[in-house]
Amino acid sequence: MKDPEAFNRPVHYLAISGGGSNGAFGAGLLNGWTAAGNRPEFHIVTGISTGALIAPFAFVGPEKDPILKAFYTTTSTKDILKKRWIFALLRREAGADSTPLQNILKEIIDGKLIEQISAEHKKGRRLFIGTANLDAGRPIMWNIGAIADSGYPGAVQLIRDVLLASASIPGMFPPVLIQVDAGGQRFDEMHVDGGTANQVFLYPASFDESQAKKKLGILGKSHLWIIRNGFIDPKFESVPNKATQIAGRSLVLLIRTQANGDLQRLYLQAQNDKMDYNLAYIPDSFNEASNEEFDPVYMKKLFDLGFEMAKEGFPWENSPPGF
Numbered sequence: 001m002k003d004p005e006a007f008n009r010p011v012h013y014l015a016i017s018g019g020g021s022n023g024a025f026g027a028g029l030l031n032g033w034t035a036a037g038n039r040p041e042f043h044i045v046t047g048i049s050t051g052a053l054i055a056p057f058a059f060v061g062p063e064k065d066p067i068l069k070a071f072y073t074t075t076s077t078k079d080i081l082k083k084r085w086i087f088a089l090l091r092r093e094a095g096a097d098s099t100p101l102q103n104i105l106k107e108i109i110d111g112k113l114i115e116q117i118s119a120e121h122k123k124g125r126r127l128f129i130g131t132a133n134l135d136a137g138r139p140i141m142w143n144i145g146a147i148a149d150s151g152y153p154g155a156v157q158l159i160r161d162v163l164l165a166s167a168s169i170p171g172m173f174p175p176v177l178i179q180v181d182a183g184g185q186r187f188d189e190m191h192v193d194g195g196t197a198n199q200v201f202l203y204p205a206s207f208d209e210s211q212a213k214k215k216l217g218i219l220g221k222s223h224l225w226i227i228r229n230g231f232i233d234p235k236f237e238s239v240p241n242k243a244t245q246i247a248g249r250s251l252v253l254l255i256r257t258q259a260n261g262d263l264q265r266l267y268l269q270a271q272n273d274k275m276d277y278n279l280a281y282i283p284d285s286f287n288e289a290s291n292e293e294f295d296p297v298y299m300k301k302l303f304d305l306g307f308e309m310a311k312e313g314f315p316w317e318n319s320p321p322g323f
Contacts, residue, residue, distance in 0.1 A: 008219055013042065013222065013225065014044070014227070015045075015224070015227070016048070017049070017195075017230065018049025019049065019228070021302075023053065024298075025303070025305065026050075026229045027303055027306070031306075032311040035307070039062060046127075046128045046202055047128075047166070052166035067108055073303050077293045079294070080098075080100055080104075081100055096173060101164060118145065121145025126143065126145055128141050128142065129162050130166060132197040139201075164176050165193075170196060173193075177189070208273070228280065230255075232256075232321050263279060267323060277318055286305055
């Protein structure tokens with residue numbers, strides 16, 4: 001049953017970006033926002049990559065904050081992936097085995113969480129997770145609430161697979177094969193990290209939110225909240241003249257440029273739909289270094305930073321870089 005008061009209350013959207021272990025920042029921010037006492041209930045939550053792992057718990061609400069804190073402050077690389085021998089890369093699909101992460105998802109994405117997501121979906125709230133379909137060469141937006149509420153026997157595992165796929169960095173993690181029935185045939189689709197298509201998203205650019213609200217009679221003002229689990233400005237770093245370092249640094253530059261472009265695109269959407277734009281990102285003052293892909297010491301410091309900033313009243317930016 002939909003909530004009739006939703007037509008008069010402010011409308012809040014939350015978009016959570018990718019960023020690997022930097023997701024600790026977003027997890028800390030949400031926990032600190034709860035502690036500040038002014039965290040809203042989000043009508044739509046979207047997540048990509050590490051943001052996909054945060055989004056279901058942000059969607060259900062503050063009661064799930066402890067799960068986010070535990071995951072992003074105590075998890076290490078060995079808890080997320082199992083590295084393979086270098087020679088295995090020549091004949092395998094990825095440099096690591098994602099079984100450890102799959103085991104974590106089995107533990108935290110349980111039947112109770114799915115029931116809670118389904119209940120919120122019935123109220124009219126929405127949870128979307130982004131992956132990239134390598135076969136089709138395009139981004140996919142999964143309606144997790146609809147899957148949770150479908151009654152499909154394999155709904156829980158499908159949701160786990162979607163979250164795993166969204167966080168499966170190509171080359172590092174194996175792609176996730178999701179079984180599909182179409183045209184009377186059954187086949188597997190290959191899905192990977194949603195960050196290969198978008199670093200953050202809300203809804204298609206063709207969707208006119210202001211017109212939709214007008215038709216539905218929704219009077220509340222819309223607010224867009226974006227958590228960018230990363231830095232905005234590049235940092236100077238002397239790059240050795242070696243192929244691996246050059247490729248690595250170039251990839252970092254590509255991801256940052258893509259992320260900033262997504263932030264600008266969402267800003268233009270917000271302007272068009274007359275909604276408030278609020279952006280959070282890791283400040284340049286954070287200079288800690290990570291000693292591994294998922295360093296719990298680094299993530300704990302980043303979590304604490306996000307927590308304290310939000311608890312004191314986060315300084316949300318009202319425009320993206322370049323505006």
